[in-house]
Amino acid sequence: MIGKRLYRARKAAGLSLRELAAKVDLSHAAIKKYEDEVAIPNSAILLKLAQALQVRTEYFFRPETAALDGIEYRKRGTLSKKRLDAIEHEVIDQIERSIELEGLFPVPPLANFAPVEGLPKKVDDLAQIEGVAERVRNAWALGYAPIRELIDVLETHGIRVFMIDANADPKFDGLAASVNGMPVIVVASNWPGDRQRFTMAHELGHLMLANRLAAEIDEELACNRFAGAFLLPRQAALQELGRHRSFIELKELALLKAEFGLSMSGVLYRARDLGIVTHAWRDEQARVFRQQGWHITEPGAAYPVEQPHVFEQLIFHALAEDYIGESKAAELMGMHIGAFRKLRSLEGGHAASYQ
């Protein structure tokens, strides 16, 4: 058991056998023996390994969740194998904790992901996607109001969202995968909130539109349309902007962005797709945006970044109902008991680090 966990933690740290060996004053052959479970490290070595790999020693003893042995990528972008290994480790580690925690509830607290019922079997026109997005919003009781906490909405419906620090990967444009059939979306924590949201909503589009799109429809365009329609539904856009406009003020775009968490460029696409403005006018605005560099950083306030809350809420729910004790809660949060007690009594900082 320790061997497999050690291997995972080493991959996650991006270390070769030799690099790890050097950090703990052992031979690479010794590390290999631990990983192959030919030998078992004693507790002093285990502690050194844990420090070198920045995990707690408990990590090595956590049972592997059955059948949770890999990620299937739908989209992995341009990430290096090393970065992908590290992300995969983080994702699997967090999913293991979630599964363990959810398994302690007498009734599963979260739904499994399923495409919403009543979606059209075949989508052969992009305009139909307006209806698909509405259907999903209705099924999830979102009405036409802005979605404040998109991550929580997705997690409540069985889609896991993870944030990674992608400062080192400027080309990182998100990742989508499944673990045991559970959809996983990974976005960068350093992106502005509207970009995170658009990526999440786009990936939700892939999940909802899978096997429904006619061959002549471009799936990426379809998912962009879904993302826009999901974040800023037709009714809301028409109500806010009116049916026909010859011009839209920059400030109006900024206000809609602040309200619905869709970028100003995204709002311009919505206005065009809904026939509120002409294609030519939208194209002209896009030119202005490029000239001003607004296609990279939009003017005005950035939309705030979201934080996932579901896991932490379930921890305290489980604690309140005595499904788990304080030490289990701390372990699942990856915190020391003292820090966890502070968090529980609202005295401490927050659980920014789960490791």
Ligand SMILES: [Zn+2]
């Ligand atoms: Zn896509």
